[in-house]
Amino acid sequence: MKGKAYLVGAGPGDYGLITIKGMELIKKADVIIYDRLINSGYLLSARKGCELIYAGKGPKNHEMTQEEISRLIADKALEGKLVVRLKGGDPYVFGRGGEEALQLRESGVEFEVVPGITSAVAGLAYAGIPITHRGVADSFHVITGHLAAGERRDWRALAELKGTLVFLMGMENLGHIAKELIQNGKSPDTPAAVINWATTGRQKVAVSTLSGIEAEARAAGLGSPSLIAVGEVVELRSELAFFEKLPLHGKRVIVTRSRGQASALSGRLREMGAETVEIPAIEIVNEPFGEALxxxxxxxxxYTHIVFTSxxxxxxxxESLSAAGLDSRSLSGMTVAAIGPATEAALKDRGIRADIVPAEYTGENVAASLLPTIRRDSRVLLPRAxxxxxxxxxxLSRECRVDEVVTYEAAMPKQEKDSAQAIAELEKADIVTFTSSSTVRNFIGLIGEEGIPILKEKLIVSIGPITSMELEKYGLKPSLQAAEYTIDGLLDVMKKNAEVE
Incomplete structure (x- = not known):
């Protein structure tokens, strides 16, 4: 079998800024060789059994040489595998993708390049700086801020350019860049900006003049990775900045939902400006319980009644109903209860409108809502965890027969992160979210007693009273509890808290 390699641009950091084609290839890949600055959330979409290889290169810290990376991509493809080389930004914008492509051609490997959004454009946009603007800048120029040994630059030609100048990988040389531009004719009063961790929840921006930008950036504690923008368009930031105004911007949030459900919550949090870290604390396991169902x-x-609690x-x-050759018509004539709006919506998607949804989303309130419809000869089916x-x-058993059927278990998943790694992530986090009592038990099982004091220092957000009660068993008091015990309620209480901080 002949392999193939894809050089895929992963975009500048925001999870949503990857192409559809790039994400489809991630899901199909046999091997993913990835860079330091890609959004790690993309790797969660890799299929089971995909080989993940880190080939990151930080300042003065290279996991592999470029030659080793290029050879590795070719070797894996020559093994007959579909290889995705996942690169930050765009493969051909200072990503050394050309070198990798030439190595693939030399090795006789079929390849394709999937362009990505370069940080030179997206990073400025997220900082409120349009890279071009009518009447202000009619061109832009993307320049490496780090020259290879022995290379020289025509600083006078750069200083004479009237468009926007964007330097990538230039933080180490920020002072030198500013000095050379000024000495070669660029006004020291030219607006300039440094954008650190552009498009991510950690984004910070320093704005000054060309003569003052180094001091301003250092005072703000900005380091690598950063973009340097020089030009009159920088002045538009005061009117066009939007990203840093999002309610959870700058907050690092741990999501403990199951792998299948975490991405939806993470996506909503990112829309609010947060940086998310997924540490799934539950895995839905249903195989051992199929016979009873x-x-x-x-x-x-x-049965006269059926109650769904999740x-x-x-x-x-x-799924089991369909496997038996049946569909939603089988529930005809039964009273159907749902514990809350999310469960109600899931039933509606299956063509079932719940008869009973309590105002308070707890088992006690489900029972209270059901009891007026129950007689001594009623029979209730309760398929649940x-x-x-x-x-x-x-x-319910006090009034009629109840058949509780265990259909799944919220088990502790096999972790990509061990206890020490989870604690390390916890230490860097600002907020930890819990969406069920199972996520509480299993997350604390992962971090152990050592992690509980660290968790106490964080903003703990609970989806509702049952989850809060579980937290209290471990001596933890939730900082926030959703008024409505849903994901929308969880997000709403976080947004309101951010607005008053």
Missing amino acids: EKAIKDLRG VNGVDIFF KGARRELVEL
Whole structure:
């Protein structure tokens, strides 16, 4: 089998700034060889069994030489594998993608280049600086800030350019760049900006004149990776900046939901400006419990009520229903209850409109809402997670027969991160979110007793009272609790808190 390599631009850092084609290739790859500055969230989309190889290069710290990286891409493809070389920004904008492509051609490897959004354009945009603007700058010039040994630059030609100058990889030489431009004719009063960690939740911007930008950037503590922008368009930032005004900008948030659900919450948090770190604390495991559910489905006509207490419960029930050759019509005549709006929406997607959704999203309130519809000869089917709270079963069982069928377990997932790595991520975080009591138990199981004092120092956000009660078992008090026990409620309380900080 003949392999193939793709040089894929991963964009400047924001998770959403990768092409559709790039993401599709990540999902299909046999091998991903990735850079230091790519958004690590992309790697979560890699298929099971994909080989992930870090080939990052930081300032004065190279995991591999460029020659080794180029050879590695070719060798993996020659093994018959689909190889994705995932590069920050665009492969051909100071990404040394040309060298990698030439090595692939020399090795007889078929390859394609998938362009990415360069930070030279996107980074300025996220800082509120349009790289061109009518009447201000009718051109732009992207320049490496780091020359190879022995190379010389025509600083006079650069200083005479009237458009926007953007220097990449130039923080180490910031003072030298400013000095050379001024000495070769550029006005020392020319507006200039440094954009650190552009398009990410860590983005910081320093603005000054060309003569003052080094001192301003150093005072702000800006380092690598940063962009340097020089030109009159920098003055537009005061009117056009938007990214740093987002409510959670600058906050690092840990998401503990299951792998399948984490991306949706992370995406919403990123829309609010946060930088997210996914440490899934639950994995939905349903294989051991299929037989009991199959038996209940065969006897479905014997039930008068069915209660769903989670989206996962809905999904697994209907998958089993479909496997039995049945569909939503099988619930005809039954009273259907959902614990909250997310579960209600999942049922609606399956063509079922819930008869009962309590105002408060707890088992006790589900029982209270159901009891007026129940008689002594009623029979309730409750397909739900292993280890769920007993209150709902106990309250309903006083009035009628309740068949609790375990359909899945919120198990501790196999972690990409060990305890020490999880604690390291926790130390760097500002906020930790918990969306169920299972996420609490399993996350604390991961970080251990050593991590609890660190967690106490963070802003802990709970989705509701049951999750908060679980936190309290470990001596932890949630900083915030959603008023509505949903993901929307969780995000809303975080936004309101940010607005008053």
